[in-house]
Amino acid sequence: MEVCQLALMQNMNIIDAEDEAADSLQSESENELASDYASSDEDTSDRQQMTHIYHPLHLRNYQLELAEDALRGENTIICAETGSGKTWVALYIVEKHLESASPRKKLVIFMAKTNPLIQQQYQRFMHYLPEHKTKLITAEYEESLKLNMFIPYHDIICLTPQILFNNLEKQTVSLSDFSLMILDECHHTKKDEAYNRLMRKYLMAKVKKRVLNLPQIVGLTASLGVGKSKTDDEAVEYIISVMANLDTCKLSTVEKYKEEIEKYVSRPKEVTIPMTDRLDDKCKKRILYAMNEVHEKLTEACLLEESMIEIVSKRPDLNSQQYFQWARKLETMAATLKLNSETARLIISCVKYLVTFIEALELNSLLGILDVCRFLARKFNPEKERRSKHTEEESELLQLILTVQKDLSGYDKSKSQMNPNLQTISNTLREMILAENDYQESRALVFVKARATCDALTKYLDGVLSKDNIRVHKLTGKEGDDSMTSAEQTLTVNKFVSGEYKVLVATSVAGEGIDIPDCNIVISYNYAGNEITKIQMTGRGRKKGGKNIVMGYQKTLDKEKLNTYKAVMMYRAMESIKKMELRTLQQKIRFLQKTETDKQELYDRNLKMQKSTKIKCHFKLCCSECATEVIDGENLRVFRDTFHTVIDKQFRDLIDIKPDTRSTQKKILGGLQKADRICCKKCGKDWGAFFIYEKLPLPVITIKSFKIPSDGKFSFYDHWNKLPFEIETCELSELIHLFEK
Incomplete structure (x- = not known):
């Protein structure tokens, strides 16, 4: 960790180390897997699993060191830089876990926050552990609510944390069904994020002794972060709080084999380019x-x-x-x-x-x-x-x-x-890519803050750089208008790997939402996240001799300096925790867990009370924009715990139906395909959309598009669960019967 601190303080300018990876079996396998991704189909079935050739997992010494605590069966957080091979470590831990003798059924849950990431990890399990049965479950299909169906027939299940949480909520599965849970990008185990909601259930089960045989927990991350900490002591407390959430006293980092990791993890040199305004804007x-x-x-x-x-x-x-x-x-x-x-x-x-x-x-x-x-x-x-x-x-x-x-x-x-910054970034990319000794291997990632910037910058750079045979493409997330599907994201990354695209202009989704291969150029275009994204994005430029370029106005450059300082603070805090007396650390963690579970118990009681006291009375939904009363609460129904529909036949007279031209993808949720938009007939406000089930369009509305009159004013709710009124539930079969009439 001292090496990482020094690297950050010296703008990541580390002397190039001898690269021995070219002759190692691990690097050969990594290259083969990249090629395998380029030709893989997103919908690979479980039956194809045994067609892969088995590759034994050979870990380097520093990777074995990272795996030590987990191999002993202890809960731990594995924290190592991007490019150090944490996924290889996870594969090895899973392999050894499934091979170990135990009277209890072994079942591994591997989680990642986004669908593209979990699909990539699924491909790795299929490729490298073909003797074990692996299942991928995504939110796009109805099976995501029936996790219990797959438990008897699989050894490894890959999914997002929200899917597991939903199944635990519905009590279709129990935590005791699993023997090992791996949380990729585990620094997200905080506040009300999906990982933390899941781990609260784990802690409640542990502290209140509600579940026996809880699974082992292994977290993976390149950076735990320090949150809003301003001092080293606050940073220590922040990291301990994340450890408490993940129920571990262990931080698995590289200590014994620091020299070895230096040979395999290249750190880019950081260059700062100030941005300028137009003289007469x-x-x-x-x-x-x-x-x-x-x-x-x-x-x-x-x-x-x-x-x-x-x-x-x-x-x-x-x-x-x-x-x-x-x-x-x-x-x-x-x-x-x-x-x-x-x-x-x-x-x-x-x-x-x-x-x-x-x-x-x-x-x-x-x-x-x-x-x-x-x-x-x-x-x-x-x-x-x-x-x-x-x-x-x-x-x-x-x-x-x-x-x-x-x-x-x-x-x-x-x-x-003309914006002078556009010429600066295009010239910088052209010079750096064409100056490379091996032009064919050169790749660049450009990070931007907003999707609108991503779209426009991609068009500009592709138009300017294509003359030099440098193709540019965008990479964005799955949510919102003009979003990319998982298949589009995968295809884009594959073309980046093959060299068809030399430059990707990406929003934060490429920071940790998608596994991007090594680059030699990373540019942040007036974009500064936090100390976590600083480390994550810097890690993307991990080819030897790579450069990390920060372009920005002064406010952004100052934020980057702060991120560098906080990253160094994080490494110091981790060192302090590792030197802390175990008993003291355990006491701190137990106290934090007790506080968290007490808060959760109070929340659960209040939630139960709210549900039991939901008002069974008359209420109206008004359009949030024009305030027209449009829906009587008695005509609302909820199905699959999520979808809210209107059964009043006259509802169709109050709406305009418009094609969904704002997104290039046909979104599927829980097996239902999104179709046309539903808009207010009076003001045109979007209210929701039709979802198709057995060729029948069901109107599904969102509560954010409405307000409820009460006590001389209007009330807003950002989620249906917060609505104080009771809404009848129904099955899809009942809805079909109602709408067919």
């Missing part, structure tokens, strides 16, 4: 002018309502982060208070435009003016779709957007308005 001026126009409309609307006057008088500077928060507060007040419906609707619309303009300003600082035009067009396409539903004021706002786009498209013709 006409786009920024035009957007700020438009924001002033919208702000005037917002102010006039608020002054008509006595309850809004005070907050209007406290307006922050238009071009500040505080303004964004102020506008959001106005939006919340307009939505929850029982204002004049037209006034409330105008306030909500104004805030929507202001927030989009703020996003456009950020995009303008990173990209070209034409990209800002495209962004505004895409953002307000839904508004154009529902322009027939607009009030007079909303029509004026939409016309303002069209005027801004027209003006900006004229500015784009001026060379003085």
Whole structure:
């Protein structure tokens, strides 16, 4: 760990070590597996498992050291840098665990937070442990709720933590069904994340002695992080809290074989490139002018309502982060208070435009003016779709957007308005890729913050660099509009491996959501996460002689310095914990676990009370935007614990049905395929979508699109479980009967 600290403090500039991996069986197998991925089918069946050639797992000494605690059957967190081969260590632990003698059935659960990651890990188990039966379960299929069906017939089950949690909630499985649970990227075991909800169940079972034969826990991570810690002592407490959540006193790190790990884990040199503004930024001026126009409309609307006057008088500077928060507060007040419906609707619309303009300003600082035009067009396409539903004021706002786009498209013709940062990043990539001794092996990852930036930067770089035979492609997550499916993500990574794509422009999904092969160039384009993403992203550039380039404005560069400091703080904290007297550490962990389980027990009691006291009374759902009362609570039904539908036949008269053109994928949840969108007939607000079951479209609505009138104001709920009213449950067969009538 001292080596890691020194590397971070010296901008990762470590002397290149002799690379012995080329002659090792492990590297040969890794290369073969990369090739195997390139031709693999995402839907590989269990029957294909035995067709793979078995490769014995040969671990290096430092990897065996990382595995020691787990091989003794102890709960542990294996913490080692990206590129050190933690997956190989996990495969070895699983192999030895399944081979060990025990009267109890051995069943391993391997978890990763995202579907692409768990599919990649599944492929590894299939390839390297073919003598064991492995099952992949994803949330896309109905079988995700029937985990118990696969327990008797498999040795290894790969899934996301939410699937296991859902099955434990439904009591279809018990923790005692499993002998080993491996949590990949286990630093996410905190707060209300899926890993932590799962581990709370584990701790409740342990502390309250509710379950015998709990499974062994092994966590894998490159960085545990330090959260909001400002001192070394706070960092120690933070890491111990994560250890308590994972029920372990052990941190498995490389101590004895530090010199060996240096031969296999290459650390890139870090280079900083400050970003610059345009000398005369006409786009920024035009957007700020438009924001002033919208702000005037917002102010006039608020002054008509006595309850809004005070907050209007406290307006922050238009071009500040505080303004964004102020506008959001106005939006919340307009939505929850029982204002004049037209006034409330105008306030909500104004805030929507202001927030989009703020996003456009950020995009303008990173990209070209034409990209800002495209962004505004895409953002307000839904508004154009529902322009027939607009009030007079909303029509004026939409016309303002069209005027801004027209003006900006004229500015784009001026060379003085070109963004200098685009030329800097394209020149940097071209020079570094073409300067490589082995051009064919050169690969680059560019990290950006937002999907809009990812789309636009990809188009720009591909257009500029393709002349030099450097192809660029994007890599984004699965959620939201214009998202990528797992198959699209896998295909993109495979083409990156093969060299068809030399550059990937990626959102944070490539930081740890997808396993990306080695690169020699990693660029953060005005993107700084935290100390965890700092270590994760730096680890992506692990080819020998690689470079990690941080491009950013001063605020981003300062954040990166802080991340480096916090990463060093994390390593110091881990050293302190490893030197701590075991008894003292155990006492701290027991105290934290007792506190956590007491809180959970109180939460469970309150939740049970809420469920038992759910009000069985009449309530209405109103559109969150136009406040029109549209759904009677008596006509709501819930099926599969998740989907909420409306059984009133007259509901169809209150909605517009529109094709889902915002996503390129046909989303499947629990075996149901998402189809057309459901929108409010009066204002065009999205309410949900139809889901197809046995060719029958079932209207499924989201509670976030509605508000409930009560006590002179409106109440909002971000999840159906928080609704204080009782909703009848039903089976799909009953729904089919109702809708067919």
